[in-house]
Amino acid sequence: MRLGSARRAVALSPVPAAALLAAAAVAALLLDGVLPLALLTAALLGLCLQARTRLRPYLFGTGSAALGVFLVWPFLQTTGVDVLWEGPIVPVLGQLDITREEIALAAVSSLRLAAVGLAFSAYALLLDHDRLVAAATFARRSALAVALATRLVPTLERDAAGLAEAVRGRGVEVAGVRGHARLLSPLVAGSLERAANLAEAMEARGFGSRTPTRAPSPPWRTADHAALVVGAALVLVAALWL
Amino acid sequence: MALVDVEGLEFSYPGADAPALEDVSLRLEPGEVIALLGPSGSGKSTLLRALAGLVPHFHGGHFAGCVRVDGVDTRRSRPSALAGTTAAVFQDPEDQIVMALVRNEVAFGLENLGVLPSEIWPRTEEALAAVGALHLAERRTAELSGGELQRVCLASALALRPRLLLLDEPTSQLDPDAAERFLGLVGELGATTVLSEQRTGRALALADRVVFMEGGRILADAVRDDGLAWLAEHRARYLPPQAASGSGSSGGEWVCRLDGIRFAYRTGQEVLRGASLDVRRGEIIALEGPNGCGKTTLAKIAAGLLEPGSGVVVRSGRAGYLSQDPGRYIVRDRVLDEVALGVDGDQDRARAALDRVGLGWAGGRHPRDLSSGERERLGLAAVAVAEPELLVLDEPTRGIDPDRKAAIAEWLAEYAAAGRGVLVATHDRTFPADRRLSLESEALLAA
Numbered sequence: 235m236r237l238g239s240a241r242r243a244v245a246l247s248p249v250p251a252a253a254l255l256a257a258a259a260v261a262a263l264l265l266d267g268v269l270p271l272a273l274l275t276a277a278l279l280g281l282c283l284q285a286r287t288r289l290r291p292y293l294f295g296t297g298s299a300a301l302g303v304f305l306v307w308p309f310l311q312t313t314g315v316d317v318l319w320e321g322p323i324v325p326v327l328g329q330l331d332i333t334r335e336e337i338a339l340a341a342v343s344s345l346r347l348a349a350v351g352l353a354f355s356a357y358a359l360l361l362d363h364d365r366l367v368a369a370a371t372f373a374r375r376s377a378l379a380v381a382l383a384t385r386l387v388p389t390l391e392r393d394a395a396g397l398a399e400a401v402r403g404r405g406v407e408v409a410g411v412r413g414h415a416r417l418l419s420p421l422v423a424g425s426l427e428r429a430a431n432l433a434e435a436m437e438a439r440g441f442g443s444r445t446p447t448r449a450p451s452p453p454w455r456t457a458d459h460a461a462l463v464v465g466a467a468l469v470l471v472a473a474l475w476l
Numbered sequence: 477m478a479l480v481d482v483e484g485l486e487f488s489y490p491g492a493d494a495p496a497l498e499d500v501s502l503r504l505e506p507g508e509v510i511a512l513l514g515p516s517g518s519g520k521s522t523l524l525r526a527l528a529g530l531v532p533h534f535h536g537g538h539f540a541g542c543v544r545v546d547g548v549d550t551r552r553s554r555p556s557a558l559a560g561t562t563a564a565v566f567q568d569p570e571d572q573i574v575m576a577l578v579r580n581e582v583a584f585g586l587e588n589l590g591v592l593p594s595e596i597w598p599r600t601e602e603a604l605a606a607v608g609a610l611h612l613a614e615r616r617t618a619e620l621s622g623g624e625l626q627r628v629c630l631a632s633a634l635a636l637r638p639r640l641l642l643l644d645e646p647t648s649q650l651d652p653d654a655a656e657r658f659l660g661l662v663g664e665l666g667a668t669t670v671l672s673e674q675r676t677g678r679a680l681a682l683a684d685r686v687v688f689m690e691g692g693r694i695l696a697d698a699v700r701d702d703g704l705a706w707l708a709e710h711r712a713r714y715l716p717p718q719a720a721s722g723s724g725s726s727g728g729e730w731v732c733r734l735d736g737i738r739f740a741y742r743t744g745q746e747v748l749r750g751a752s753l754d755v756r757r758g759e760i761i762a763l764e765g766p767n768g769c770g771k772t773t774l775a776k777i778a779a780g781l782l783e784p785g786s787g788v789v790v791r792s793g794r795a796g797y798l799s800q801d802p803g804r805y806i807v808r809d810r811v812l813d814e815v816a817l818g819v820d821g822d823q824d825r826a827r828a829a830l831d832r833v834g835l836g837w838a839g840g841r842h843p844r845d846l847s848s849g850e851r852e853r854l855g856l857a858a859v860a861v862a863e864p865e866l867l868v869l870d871e872p873t874r875g876i877d878p879d880r881k882a883a884i885a886e887w888l889a890e891y892a893a894a895g896r897g898v899l900v901a902t903h904d905r906t907f908p909a910d911r912r913l914s915l916e917s918e919a920l921l922a923a
Contacts, residue, residue: 287619362576362577363576364575364576364577364580365580368580368587378574381576382574385576385618388618389618393804396799396804396805397805397807399776399781399797399799399805400799400802400805400807400855401805401807401817402781402797403779403781403796403797403798403799403859403868404796404817404818404858404859404861404862405794405796405818405862405864406817406818416807417807420805420806420807420808423806423844424804424805424806427844428570428571431566431568431571431572432571432572432573432574433534434525434530434534434566435564435566435571435572435574436574437530437533437534437554437555437556437559438528438530438555438559438562438563438564439559439563439574439584439585439588439632439636440556440559440560440585440588440589440636441556441574441584441588442554442556442588443556443557443559443588443589443590445590446587446588446589446590447586447587447590447591447592447593447596448587448593449580449583449586449587449593449596449597449600450593450594450596450597
């Protein structure tokens with residue numbers, strides 16, 4: 235992963251980079267203030283923007299989920315006294331109203347979600363997952379499974395586009411949510427087939443043998459140690475003071 | 477001593493009606509290069525998987541007989557234990573990529589085999605250099621083209637320094653020059669190599685021996701000259717074909733006109749720079765050019781699936797488009813329904829389209845149960861069933877055996893003769909066409 239501007243980037247080893255992102259996600263869950271959460275979210279957004287490709291679906295997914303939480307949250311809460319809007323009484327939900335306190339809570343929740351989503355996006359877009367797997371001293375198979383699952387997102391994205399294009403190429407329009415939903419089942423079936431082919435290829439290349447070795451990785455540098463310290467400090471500060 | 481000894485091998489996939497391999501016996505000597513030929517679904521890929529130990533360990537099913545590789549009985553050893561002695565490159569490179577970076581991908585097999593850490597990077601670089609892909613070492617595998625991925629897969633296999641190299645259609649996504657270099661390299665390795673190819677010319681030029689399969693059985697097994705004689709007598713279409721030239725017919729009025737097309741997937745990286753092209757009724761145009769030159773992009777623009785950055789596209793009628801690797805994009809659970817999708821469920825038309833591509837027997841099957849070559853033909857039937865005025869096909873002969881290819885070429889000629897236009901983006905220089913245009917040439921730009 236690279237931190238800092240694209241030109242003056244500081245390359246981190248994948249383990250401290252992953253630890254730093256995990257610390258940012260944990261800190262986001264611990265923080266209660268809108269301002270520190272907004273700052274953390276902005277920092278993670280800036281980090282994600284360094285990705286040159288595949289950024290849009292991650293930003294869209296994270297942004298729409300966070301916006302959805304912000305819009306829905308006030309209607310699911312009944313807290314606060316400073317009423318900004320008073321709505322009708324709805325069965326099951328009761329009276330719909332929006333208070334200043336509910337908006338503040340909605341902002342905190344949506345910012346938390348955005349920060350966690352952006353931390354994952356940075357993990358998916360910027361980390362060298364191969365080296366992360368190689369660094370796993372235990373449960374290497376599980377680490378590889380996580381890395382492969384992370385790669386599934388862009389693969390699914392590509393397959394979905396190919397599937398829609400193949401259907402359009404036959405003169406069948408794929409329109410609306412319903413049209414795209416019909417492609418979900420073949421997309422899953424295709425993914426399972428791809429997974430089976432990959433498993434076969436991995437076995438043919440000796441995966442699962444009892445005495446694997448690892449290609450040597452470059453040693454950690456000062457920035458890597460610093461990232462671990464910053465990550466720990468971030469969690470500590472979020473837990474104790476903010 | 478033979479490196480590979482197969483005796484009376486029989487194998488059926490779980491739930492299959494018929495055996496995939498029947499009474500197969502074969503001995504391979506060290507250093508031999510074998511061209512493994514035969515129609516789609518004849519058992520070639522299954523035999524390669526049996527030699528890698530993946531059949532029966534990975535696939536299950538009924539297995540009888542014996543396969544020994546370097547003295548090891550494959551029934552008693554996992555495929556991972558055979559890795560290193562054997563290495564395989566399968567049909568679809570995208571399905572074989574494990575790691576995110578090219579150099580890590582090549583190192584993956586070496587790590588699994590327990591190669592000394594100090595040797596892993598040098599062997600990785602050596603293998604990448606051998607396939608001319610050292611410059612790709614730091615690239616992300618997700619960003620590579622199909623041809624580049626195939627080279628990375630071969631490098632991953634070569635890095636293991638196998639004694640038995642199993643190649644299943646390894647050049648299907650390469651342009652002719654790249655395929656030539658690829659197989660030239662295989663010939664220099666000195667490993668026993670079993671090469672399954674549907675574009676037989678290069679495989680036969682390289683092979684010491686020819687094995688021909690049909691219906692799960694070996695029909696012929698002979699040294700090259702005898703094998704060529706057998707093919708000439710019994711399966712002449714598998715002999716090295718001559719490159720096809722354009723008939724020169726310019727067809728009737730145009731069905732699609734592209735003028736001054738420019739296109740870029742990313743800002744500043746133009747794939748097409750002013751390409752122009754007319755497709756006329758009654759003609760088949762073969763669109764050629766090396767990997768990455770923009771054939772697929774131009775084909776998609778002609779079919780209306782992509783909008784050009786600038787330039788004019790005019791069509792007189794509906795277009796249909798067959799994508800590369802259509803077998804991956806299956807949307808129904810039955811072959812007949814898959815084809816009928818394009819004609820509002822009209823099963824009579826779907827049956828007729830399946831008959832035309834030789835898949836009339838498969839209407840009730842699940843599309844994913846078909847072989848890769850059969851899926852290609854299914855894709856063709858699914859697009860052509862609606863009889864679009866302009867039929868655009870992207871690599872339609874990939875993985876298709878010579879008999880079927882001849883039948884498809886004949887059918888496409890009839891399709892065009894009925895007053896429709898056909899545009900074929902292809903690496904296959906033997907595919908018959910009225911005009912052959914290369915995206916590299918000024919002819920296309922000035923057409």
